Amino acid sequence: MPNVSPNVEKALDTLSDVRRGKLDLGWMKSNPEGWGVKATPRDERGLGLEDINRVGRYGDVPDEGSIFGSMAPRGSEIPEDMPSLGCYDINDKSLVWAENAAHLYDEAVARQWSSARDIPWGELQPQRDDLEKAMCQVCTNLAEIEFVAGDMPAKWLHRINHDFHEVKLFLASQIFDEARHMEVFRKRALANGGGLLRSSPDSEQLLRVILEAPNFTTGSALMHILGEGFVLTLFRNGEMFALTPVEKKIFRLCMQDEARHVAYGTMHLKYFLEKHPERESEIHDILRRGEEATFSLNQTQDTVEARAILAGGGLEYIEEGFKKLGYLFKKQIHEYLYRLKMAGIDRTNKLAIPVELPI
Ligand SMILES: [Fe+2]
Numbered sequence: 001m002p003n004v005s006p007n008v009e010k011a012l013d014t015l016s017d018v019r020r021g022k023l024d025l026g027w028m029k030s031n032p033e034g035w036g037v038k039a040t041p042r043d044e045r046g047l048g049l050e051d052i053n054r055v056g057r058y059g060d061v062p063d064e065g066s067i068f069g070s071m072a073p074r075g076s077e078i079p080e081d082m083p084s085l086g087c088y089d090i091n092d093k094s095l096v097w098a099e100n101a102a103h104l105y106d107e108a109v110a111r112q113w114s115s116a117r118d119i120p121w122g123e124l125q126p127q128r129d130d131l132e133k134a135m136c137q138v139c140t141n142l143a144e145i146e147f148v149a150g151d152m153p154a155k156w157l158h159r160i161n162h163d164f165h166e167v168k169l170f171l172a173s174q175i176f177d178e179a180r181h182m183e184v185f186r187k188r189a190l191a192n193g194g195g196l197l198r199s200s201p202d203s204e205q206l207l208r209v210i211l212e213a214p215n216f217t218t219g220s221a222l223m224h225i226l227g228e229g230f231v232l233t234l235f236r237n238g239e240m241f242a243l244t245p246v247e248k249k250i251f252r253l254c255m256q257d258e259a260r261h262v263a264y265g266t267m268h269l270k271y272f273l274e275k276h277p278e279r280e281s282e283i284h285d286i287l288r289r290g291e292e293a294t295f296s297l298n299q300t301q302d303t304v305e306a307r308a309i310l311a312g313g314g315l316e317y318i319e320e321g322f323k324k325l326g327y328l329f330k331k332q333i334h335e336y337l338y339r340l341k342m343a344g345i346d347r348t349n350k351l352a353i354p355v356e357l358p359i
């Protein structure tokens with residue numbers, strides 16, 4: 001027997017006891033009130049997170065997360081010597097919760113897609129240089145900014161108490177969605193004889209505001225409602241920019257994912273403001289900064305030129321393209337204000353940016 005640490009020695013002693021028939025079986029008597037439940041699938045979608053929340057007390061989500069700050073599954077018996085790991089310090093439900101988190105996670109799992117298999121890459125066709133370059137520039141921009149929406153949840157995820165696992169799982173699904181978005185736009189840039197064009201220092205400067213938000217809720221309002229809301233409206237109008245069935249499918253599939261991210265953010269802000277109406281001004285402040293950043297980001301020269309060429313159908317129709325971008329912007333603002341109203345906040349008369357583009 002090599003020299004082993006006390007922990008390994010203790011494990012070997014336990015194993016030896018069990019093998020000699022010295023059983024404990026105390027775990028069999030643990031958590032009696034949690035025993036005897038039977039979760040069943042609600043429908044053909046299978047056994048979802050929502051379904052297992054409908055049995056016993058397993059769906060009871062405390063306003064304050066477990067004081068143990070551990071990884072113990074919600075509803076299990078927690079021994080008194082459970083260590084607090086110190087890292088799970090977001091313990092207030094109102095700081096992360098959204099009533100639709102379990103539903104959105106179930107939907108995310110059911111609607112995963114593959115950028116390798118589910119995009120009809122074989123239907124790409126050679127394009128005129130101006131159109132292919134515009135598409136590649138748009139894809140370069142999107143590949144650059146998509147994963148900030150993965151980095152932001154990742155920054156907060158490990159701090160969230162495990163009692164709010166619905167939120168943690170949803171955010172994990174979002175991180176993977178954003179990974180797919182980043183790679184699908186990168187793939188489109190490289191798949192039709194073009195390539196990546198110019199990255200954007202301005203965009204990155206502006207998106208820092210999301211990563212540097214002082215808490216999860218302000219970061220979420222900025223990203224889920226404002227940033228991703230604008231992107232959702234853009235993808236919803238993806239036909240405006242698509243050259244082939246390939247881009248149409250990319251925009252449509254990304255749109256489904258973005259709709260979940262925006263829905264979480266909207267419902268989280270609603271929950272937060274119901275619990276903390278006194279903090280509405282904090283949300284207004286960060287949204288004002290975010291509106292300025294989003295507006296500038298969407299109007300950077302590379303972005304606006306490339307989008308207008310695609311929307312118009314060629315460099316010679318760029319004027320037509322600008323008009324379509326103006327129409328899209330109006331829709332983005334309208335939908336943004338509507339979502340905020342659903343969350344319980346009205347910025348109609350507080351907007352820091354014009355409601356229409358001067359084009
Ligand atoms: Fe995305």
Ligand SMILES: [Fe+2]
Binds near residue numbers: 261
């Ligand atoms: Fe997203």
